[in-house]
Amino acid sequence: MLSLEIPAARLAEPLQLVLRATATRDLVPALTGILLEAADNRLTLTGTDFDIGLRMTVEAKVESPGRTLIPARSLAELVRRLPAASTIELKSVDGKASMRFGKSRFDLPTLTDSDYPALDFGEEKRGEEKVLKSAALRHVLSRVSYAAAQRDDSLPILLGIKVSFTGDGYLEVCASDNFRLAWARTETEAKDLNAEVVVKARALAEMVRSLPEDEVLVALGERQMFFRSGAVEGFCQRVEGQFPDHRKLIKDSYETTVSLEVMDLIQAGERASLATDARSPQVLLRAGEEGVSLSSESAEMGSAYEDVPASWQGAPVEIAFNPKFLLDALKNAGAEAVEIGFNGPLSAARLRPAGAEEDHLALVLPIRRM
Numbered sequence: 001m002l003s004l005e006i007p008a009a010r011l012a013e014p015l016q017l018v019l020r021a022t023a024t025r026d027l028v029p030a031l032t033g034i035l036l037e038a039a040d041n042r043l044t045l046t047g048t049d050f051d052i053g054l055r056m057t058v059e060a061k062v063e064s065p066g067r068t069l070i071p072a073r074s075l076a077e078l079v080r081r082l083p084a085a086s087t088i089e090l091k092s093v094d095g096k097a098s099m100r101f102g103k104s105r106f107d108l109p110t111l112t113d114s115d116y117p118a119l120d121f122g123e124e125k126r127g128e129e130k131v132l133k134s135a136a137l138r139h140v141l142s143r144v145s146y147a148a149a150q151r152d153d154s155l156p157i158l159l160g161i162k163v164s165f166t167g168d169g170y171l172e173v174c175a176s177d178n179f180r181l182a183w184a185r186t187e188t189e190a191k192d193l194n195a196e197v198v199v200k201a202r203a204l205a206e207m208v209r210s211l212p213e214d215e216v217l218v219a220l221g222e223r224q225m226f227f228r229s230g231a232v233e234g235f236c237q238r239v240e241g242q243f244p245d246h247r248k249l250i251k252d253s254y255e256t257t258v259s260l261e262v263m264d265l266i267q268a269g270e271r272a273s274l275a276t277d278a279r280s281p282q283v284l285l286r287a288g289e290e291g292v293s294l295s296s297e298s299a300e301m302g303s304a305y306e307d308v309p310a311s312w313q314g315a316p317v318e319i320a321f322n323p324k325f326l327l328d329a330l331k332n333a334g335a336e337a338v339e340i341g342f343n344g345p346l347s348a349a350r351l352r353p354a355g356a357e358e359d360h361l362a363l364v365l366p367i368r369r370m
Contacts, residue, residue: 017210
Protein backbone atom coordinates (compact mmCIF):
# COMPACT_ATOMS: atom_id res chain seq x y z
CA MET A 1 0.00 0.00 0.00
CA LEU A 2 1.23 3.48 -0.89
CA SER A 3 0.36 6.41 1.38
CA LEU A 4 1.73 9.97 1.25
CA GLU A 5 1.02 13.68 1.56
CA ILE A 6 2.19 16.33 -0.90
CA PRO A 7 1.23 19.95 -1.68
CA ALA A 8 -0.78 20.17 -4.90
CA ALA A 9 1.47 22.96 -6.19
CA ARG A 10 4.52 20.68 -5.87
CA LEU A 11 2.87 17.84 -7.78
CA ALA A 12 1.10 19.68 -10.60
CA GLU A 13 4.08 20.67 -12.76
CA PRO A 14 5.90 17.30 -12.56
CA LEU A 15 2.68 15.55 -13.56
CA GLN A 16 2.24 17.77 -16.61
CA LEU A 17 5.85 17.17 -17.62
CA VAL A 18 5.77 13.37 -17.26
CA LEU A 19 2.40 13.31 -19.03
CA ARG A 20 4.19 14.27 -22.27
CA ALA A 21 5.90 10.88 -22.37
CA THR A 22 2.85 8.69 -21.75
CA ALA A 23 1.05 6.80 -24.51
CA THR A 24 -2.16 8.34 -25.84
CA ARG A 25 -3.49 5.05 -27.24
CA ASP A 26 -4.18 2.00 -25.08
CA LEU A 27 -2.48 -0.64 -27.24
CA VAL A 28 -0.44 -1.27 -24.08
CA PRO A 29 -2.73 -0.04 -21.26
CA ALA A 30 0.08 0.27 -18.72
CA LEU A 31 1.80 2.90 -20.87
CA THR A 32 -1.20 5.24 -20.58
CA GLY A 33 -0.46 5.58 -16.88
CA ILE A 34 2.01 7.47 -14.70
CA LEU A 35 3.97 5.29 -12.33
CA LEU A 36 4.22 6.72 -8.80
CA GLU A 37 6.90 5.26 -6.50
CA ALA A 38 7.21 6.54 -2.94
CA ALA A 39 10.05 5.92 -0.47
CA ASP A 40 12.32 7.87 1.88
CA ASN A 41 10.09 10.96 1.74
CA ARG A 42 10.48 11.20 -2.03
CA LEU A 43 7.96 10.60 -4.80
CA THR A 44 9.18 9.56 -8.23
CA LEU A 45 6.90 9.97 -11.25
CA THR A 46 7.61 8.09 -14.49
CA GLY A 47 5.97 8.10 -17.90
CA THR A 48 6.87 6.36 -21.17
CA ASP A 49 5.48 5.28 -24.53
CA PHE A 50 8.69 3.32 -25.31
CA ASP A 51 9.95 6.00 -27.77
CA ILE A 52 10.51 8.47 -24.93
CA GLY A 53 10.74 8.17 -21.16
CA LEU A 54 10.59 10.92 -18.53
CA ARG A 55 11.17 10.64 -14.80
CA MET A 56 11.09 13.28 -12.07
CA THR A 57 11.49 13.06 -8.29
CA VAL A 58 9.96 15.48 -5.76
CA GLU A 59 9.83 15.67 -1.99
CA ALA A 60 6.77 14.22 -0.24
CA LYS A 61 5.77 13.06 3.23
CA VAL A 62 5.72 9.29 2.74
CA GLU A 63 3.79 7.41 5.41
CA SER A 64 3.83 4.06 3.65
CA PRO A 65 6.25 3.33 0.77
CA GLY A 66 4.97 1.63 -2.33
CA ARG A 67 4.08 2.12 -5.97
CA THR A 68 0.94 2.56 -8.01
CA LEU A 69 0.08 3.13 -11.66
CA ILE A 70 -2.66 5.71 -12.27
CA PRO A 71 -4.20 6.73 -15.64
CA ALA A 72 -2.06 9.68 -16.65
CA ARG A 73 -4.54 12.16 -18.05
CA SER A 74 -7.11 11.66 -15.31
CA LEU A 75 -4.51 12.23 -12.59
CA ALA A 76 -2.82 15.20 -14.26
CA GLU A 77 -6.09 16.97 -15.09
CA LEU A 78 -7.44 16.48 -11.56
CA VAL A 79 -4.33 17.84 -9.84
CA ARG A 80 -4.15 20.76 -12.29
CA ARG A 81 -7.61 21.84 -11.18
CA LEU A 82 -6.91 21.72 -7.43
CA PRO A 83 -6.27 24.91 -5.43
CA ALA A 84 -2.51 25.42 -5.37
CA ALA A 85 -2.56 25.83 -1.57
CA SER A 86 -4.25 22.48 -0.95
CA THR A 87 -2.45 19.39 0.35
CA ILE A 88 -3.13 16.02 -1.25
CA GLU A 89 -3.43 12.87 0.82
CA LEU A 90 -2.88 9.99 -1.59
CA LYS A 91 -3.46 6.33 -0.77
CA SER A 92 -3.46 3.42 -3.17
CA VAL A 93 -4.76 -0.01 -2.23
CA ASP A 94 -6.80 -2.80 -3.81
CA GLY A 95 -6.86 -1.38 -7.33
CA LYS A 96 -7.98 2.10 -6.32
CA ALA A 97 -6.18 5.39 -5.66
CA SER A 98 -7.92 7.64 -3.15
CA MET A 99 -7.08 11.36 -3.09
CA ARG A 100 -8.25 13.66 -0.30
CA PHE A 101 -7.81 17.43 -0.43
CA GLY A 102 -9.50 19.53 2.23
CA LYS A 103 -12.98 18.06 2.71
CA SER A 104 -13.07 16.67 -0.82
CA ARG A 105 -12.25 13.18 -2.03
CA PHE A 106 -11.64 11.69 -5.43
CA ASP A 107 -11.18 8.01 -6.26
CA LEU A 108 -9.35 6.85 -9.39
CA PRO A 109 -9.00 3.31 -10.71
CA THR A 110 -5.43 2.09 -10.98
CA LEU A 111 -3.69 0.08 -13.68
CA THR A 112 -1.67 -3.08 -13.04
CA ASP A 113 1.75 -1.76 -12.04
CA SER A 114 3.39 -5.16 -12.61
CA ASP A 115 2.71 -4.63 -16.34
CA TYR A 116 4.84 -1.49 -16.36
CA PRO A 117 8.17 -2.05 -18.17
CA ALA A 118 11.53 -1.83 -16.45
CA LEU A 119 13.17 1.30 -17.85
CA ASP A 120 16.79 2.31 -18.29
CA PHE A 121 17.48 5.97 -17.56
CA GLY A 122 21.22 5.69 -18.11
CA GLU A 123 22.46 5.30 -14.56
CA GLU A 124 25.43 3.27 -15.83
CA LYS A 125 26.36 6.10 -18.22
CA ARG A 126 26.72 8.80 -15.57
CA GLY A 127 30.49 9.03 -15.98
CA GLU A 128 30.21 9.45 -19.75
CA GLU A 129 27.77 12.35 -19.85
CA LYS A 130 28.55 15.48 -21.86
CA VAL A 131 27.30 18.98 -21.04
CA LEU A 132 25.16 20.73 -23.65
CA LYS A 133 23.11 23.92 -23.57
CA SER A 134 19.35 23.38 -23.71
CA ALA A 135 18.90 26.61 -25.67
CA ALA A 136 21.38 25.45 -28.30
CA LEU A 137 19.58 22.12 -28.63
CA ARG A 138 16.23 23.85 -29.07
CA HIS A 139 17.72 26.23 -31.62
CA VAL A 140 19.15 23.60 -33.97
CA LEU A 141 16.10 21.37 -33.66
CA SER A 142 13.85 24.28 -34.61
CA ARG A 143 15.79 24.53 -37.87
CA VAL A 144 15.33 20.91 -38.96
CA SER A 145 12.33 19.22 -37.30
CA TYR A 146 9.90 20.21 -40.06
CA ALA A 147 11.82 18.07 -42.59
CA ALA A 148 11.38 14.76 -40.74
CA ALA A 149 8.82 12.32 -42.13
CA GLN A 150 5.39 12.59 -40.50
CA ARG A 151 3.58 9.52 -41.84
CA ASP A 152 3.61 6.17 -40.06
CA ASP A 153 4.04 4.39 -43.40
CA SER A 154 7.34 6.18 -44.03
CA LEU A 155 10.65 4.40 -43.61
CA PRO A 156 11.25 4.26 -39.82
CA ILE A 157 14.67 5.89 -40.16
CA LEU A 158 13.07 8.96 -41.81
CA LEU A 159 10.81 9.50 -38.79
CA GLY A 160 13.99 10.34 -36.92
CA ILE A 161 16.54 13.11 -36.59
CA LYS A 162 20.21 12.28 -36.91
CA VAL A 163 22.22 13.74 -34.01
CA SER A 164 25.98 13.82 -34.61
CA PHE A 165 28.83 14.79 -32.30
CA THR A 166 31.66 15.62 -34.69
CA GLY A 167 34.65 15.24 -32.37
CA ASP A 168 35.75 18.86 -32.95
CA GLY A 169 33.23 20.60 -30.71
CA TYR A 170 30.16 20.69 -32.93
CA LEU A 171 26.73 19.12 -32.58
CA GLU A 172 24.98 18.55 -35.91
CA VAL A 173 21.34 17.58 -36.49
CA CYS A 174 19.76 16.49 -39.75
CA ALA A 175 16.23 15.51 -40.84
CA SER A 176 14.87 14.31 -44.18
CA ASP A 177 11.69 12.76 -45.58
CA ASN A 178 13.32 12.03 -48.97
CA PHE A 179 11.64 15.11 -50.53
CA ARG A 180 13.51 17.72 -48.49
CA LEU A 181 16.40 17.78 -46.05
CA ALA A 182 17.42 20.22 -43.33
CA TRP A 183 20.75 20.40 -41.49
CA ALA A 184 22.01 22.62 -38.68
CA ARG A 185 24.91 22.72 -36.26
CA THR A 186 25.98 24.45 -33.06
CA GLU A 187 29.13 24.56 -30.98
CA THR A 188 29.36 22.46 -27.80
CA GLU A 189 31.83 21.67 -25.06
CA ALA A 190 31.83 17.98 -26.09
CA LYS A 191 35.06 18.28 -28.07
CA ASP A 192 36.17 14.67 -27.51
CA LEU A 193 32.96 12.93 -28.58
CA ASN A 194 32.66 11.52 -32.09
CA ALA A 195 29.40 9.61 -32.49
CA GLU A 196 25.99 9.75 -34.09
CA VAL A 197 22.53 8.42 -33.30
CA VAL A 198 19.09 8.69 -34.88
CA VAL A 199 16.10 9.23 -32.60
CA LYS A 200 12.45 9.85 -33.47
CA ALA A 201 11.80 13.52 -34.19
CA ARG A 202 8.65 13.71 -32.02
CA ALA A 203 10.36 12.07 -29.06
CA LEU A 204 13.42 14.32 -29.30
CA ALA A 205 11.29 17.46 -29.56
CA GLU A 206 9.27 16.45 -26.48
CA MET A 207 12.44 15.63 -24.57
CA VAL A 208 14.16 18.93 -25.29
CA ARG A 209 10.96 20.86 -24.54
CA SER A 210 10.85 19.16 -21.12
CA LEU A 211 14.35 20.15 -20.00
CA PRO A 212 13.99 22.69 -17.17
CA GLU A 213 17.59 23.92 -16.85
CA ASP A 214 19.91 25.69 -19.28
CA GLU A 215 22.44 22.88 -19.02
CA VAL A 216 21.65 19.28 -19.94
CA LEU A 217 23.79 16.18 -19.48
CA VAL A 218 23.68 13.82 -22.46
CA ALA A 219 24.96 10.26 -22.82
CA LEU A 220 24.65 7.69 -25.61
CA GLY A 221 23.70 4.08 -24.99
CA GLU A 222 23.34 1.12 -27.31
CA ARG A 223 19.57 1.60 -27.63
CA GLN A 224 18.91 5.03 -26.15
CA MET A 225 20.03 8.63 -25.92
CA PHE A 226 19.92 9.73 -22.26
CA PHE A 227 19.24 13.21 -20.84
CA ARG A 228 19.49 14.77 -17.37
CA SER A 229 18.59 18.35 -16.48
CA GLY A 230 17.84 19.48 -12.95
CA ALA A 231 15.39 17.01 -11.43
CA VAL A 232 14.35 15.63 -14.84
CA GLU A 233 15.74 12.43 -16.34
CA GLY A 234 14.81 11.07 -19.72
CA PHE A 235 15.65 8.93 -22.70
CA CYS A 236 14.80 8.66 -26.39
CA GLN A 237 14.95 5.30 -28.13
CA ARG A 238 17.38 5.07 -31.03
CA VAL A 239 16.13 4.23 -34.54
CA GLU A 240 18.22 1.74 -36.48
CA GLY A 241 18.93 2.11 -40.17
CA GLN A 242 20.97 4.06 -42.72
CA PHE A 243 20.19 7.77 -42.63
CA PRO A 244 20.74 9.89 -45.79
CA ASP A 245 24.19 11.51 -45.86
CA HIS A 246 23.58 15.19 -46.51
CA ARG A 247 27.25 15.71 -47.42
CA LYS A 248 26.79 13.60 -50.55
CA LEU A 249 23.69 15.57 -51.56
CA ILE A 250 25.18 19.07 -51.31
CA LYS A 251 27.05 20.16 -54.44
CA ASP A 252 30.30 22.09 -54.40
CA SER A 253 28.95 24.63 -56.89
CA TYR A 254 25.63 25.69 -58.38
CA GLU A 255 24.89 26.84 -61.91
CA THR A 256 22.42 29.47 -60.72
CA THR A 257 22.18 31.40 -57.45
CA VAL A 258 19.36 33.67 -56.35
CA SER A 259 19.53 36.02 -53.35
CA LEU A 260 16.36 37.49 -51.91
CA GLU A 261 14.47 38.55 -48.80
CA VAL A 262 12.79 35.61 -47.06
CA MET A 263 9.48 37.37 -46.41
CA ASP A 264 9.23 38.50 -50.04
CA LEU A 265 9.40 34.91 -51.25
CA ILE A 266 7.17 33.56 -48.46
CA GLN A 267 4.40 36.04 -49.23
CA ALA A 268 4.67 35.48 -52.98
CA GLY A 269 4.72 31.70 -52.47
CA GLU A 270 1.67 31.73 -50.22
CA ARG A 271 -0.32 33.73 -52.74
CA ALA A 272 0.84 31.60 -55.68
CA SER A 273 -0.07 28.42 -53.81
CA LEU A 274 -3.72 29.52 -53.82
CA ALA A 275 -3.86 28.86 -57.58
CA THR A 276 -2.42 25.33 -57.46
CA ASP A 277 -4.10 21.97 -57.95
CA ALA A 278 -4.97 20.58 -54.50
CA ARG A 279 -4.10 17.03 -55.56
CA SER A 280 -0.72 17.90 -57.08
CA PRO A 281 0.29 21.43 -56.04
CA GLN A 282 3.25 23.05 -57.74
CA VAL A 283 4.64 26.52 -58.29
CA LEU A 284 7.13 27.40 -61.00
CA LEU A 285 10.15 29.52 -60.08
CA ARG A 286 11.92 31.32 -62.92
CA ALA A 287 15.21 33.18 -62.76
CA GLY A 288 16.57 34.91 -65.87
CA GLU A 289 16.99 38.21 -67.69
CA GLU A 290 13.50 39.31 -66.63
CA GLY A 291 14.28 38.72 -62.96
CA VAL A 292 12.84 36.19 -60.53
CA SER A 293 9.19 35.14 -60.52
CA LEU A 294 6.74 32.55 -59.21
CA SER A 295 3.74 31.33 -61.15
CA SER A 296 1.03 28.70 -60.81
CA GLU A 297 -2.19 27.62 -62.44
CA SER A 298 -4.96 25.06 -62.20
CA ALA A 299 -8.28 24.43 -63.90
CA GLU A 300 -10.19 24.95 -60.65
CA MET A 301 -8.35 27.94 -59.19
CA GLY A 302 -7.13 29.94 -62.20
CA SER A 303 -3.58 31.29 -62.38
CA ALA A 304 -1.15 33.50 -60.48
CA TYR A 305 2.04 35.39 -61.32
CA GLU A 306 4.33 36.93 -58.72
CA ASP A 307 7.37 39.09 -59.42
CA VAL A 308 9.87 38.61 -56.57
CA PRO A 309 12.53 41.26 -55.82
CA ALA A 310 15.85 39.40 -56.04
CA SER A 311 19.32 39.30 -57.53
CA TRP A 312 20.53 36.33 -59.51
CA GLN A 313 23.63 35.15 -61.32
CA GLY A 314 24.53 32.21 -63.53
CA ALA A 315 22.35 30.32 -65.99
CA PRO A 316 18.61 30.97 -66.40
CA VAL A 317 16.47 28.33 -64.71
CA GLU A 318 12.85 27.19 -64.56
CA ILE A 319 12.12 24.80 -61.70
CA ALA A 320 8.87 23.55 -60.12
CA PHE A 321 8.36 22.93 -56.39
CA ASN A 322 5.68 21.68 -54.08
CA PRO A 323 4.91 25.07 -52.47
CA LYS A 324 4.63 23.60 -48.96
CA PHE A 325 8.15 22.17 -49.11
CA LEU A 326 9.60 25.46 -50.35
CA LEU A 327 7.69 27.52 -47.79
CA ASP A 328 8.63 25.22 -44.89
CA ALA A 329 12.31 25.67 -45.71
CA LEU A 330 11.94 29.44 -45.91
CA LYS A 331 9.94 29.74 -42.67
CA ASN A 332 12.61 27.79 -40.78
CA ALA A 333 15.60 29.54 -42.35
CA GLY A 334 16.13 31.77 -39.31
CA ALA A 335 17.36 34.62 -41.49
CA GLU A 336 16.00 37.74 -43.18
CA ALA A 337 17.65 36.87 -46.50
CA VAL A 338 18.58 33.57 -48.16
CA GLU A 339 20.67 32.40 -51.07
CA ILE A 340 19.18 29.61 -53.20
CA GLY A 341 21.40 27.51 -55.45
CA PHE A 342 20.12 25.56 -58.47
CA ASN A 343 21.67 22.97 -60.76
CA GLY A 344 18.95 22.74 -63.35
CA PRO A 345 15.26 21.81 -63.10
CA LEU A 346 15.72 18.27 -61.74
CA SER A 347 18.36 18.67 -59.01
CA ALA A 348 17.70 19.62 -55.39
CA ALA A 349 17.83 23.34 -54.63
CA ARG A 350 19.96 24.43 -51.69
CA LEU A 351 18.75 27.19 -49.35
CA ARG A 352 21.06 28.82 -46.83
CA PRO A 353 21.14 32.13 -44.93
CA ALA A 354 22.71 34.85 -47.06
CA GLY A 355 26.06 36.23 -45.98
CA ALA A 356 26.26 34.16 -42.76
CA GLU A 357 28.47 31.39 -41.49
CA GLU A 358 27.11 28.11 -42.80
CA ASP A 359 25.46 26.65 -39.72
CA HIS A 360 22.15 25.79 -41.37
CA LEU A 361 20.93 24.78 -44.81
CA ALA A 362 18.01 23.05 -46.48
CA LEU A 363 17.61 21.02 -49.64
CA VAL A 364 14.31 20.86 -51.52
CA LEU A 365 13.69 18.43 -54.37
CA PRO A 366 11.89 19.84 -57.38
CA ILE A 367 8.96 18.09 -59.03
CA ARG A 368 8.48 17.37 -62.72
CA ARG A 369 6.38 20.01 -64.41
CA MET A 370 2.87 18.98 -65.34
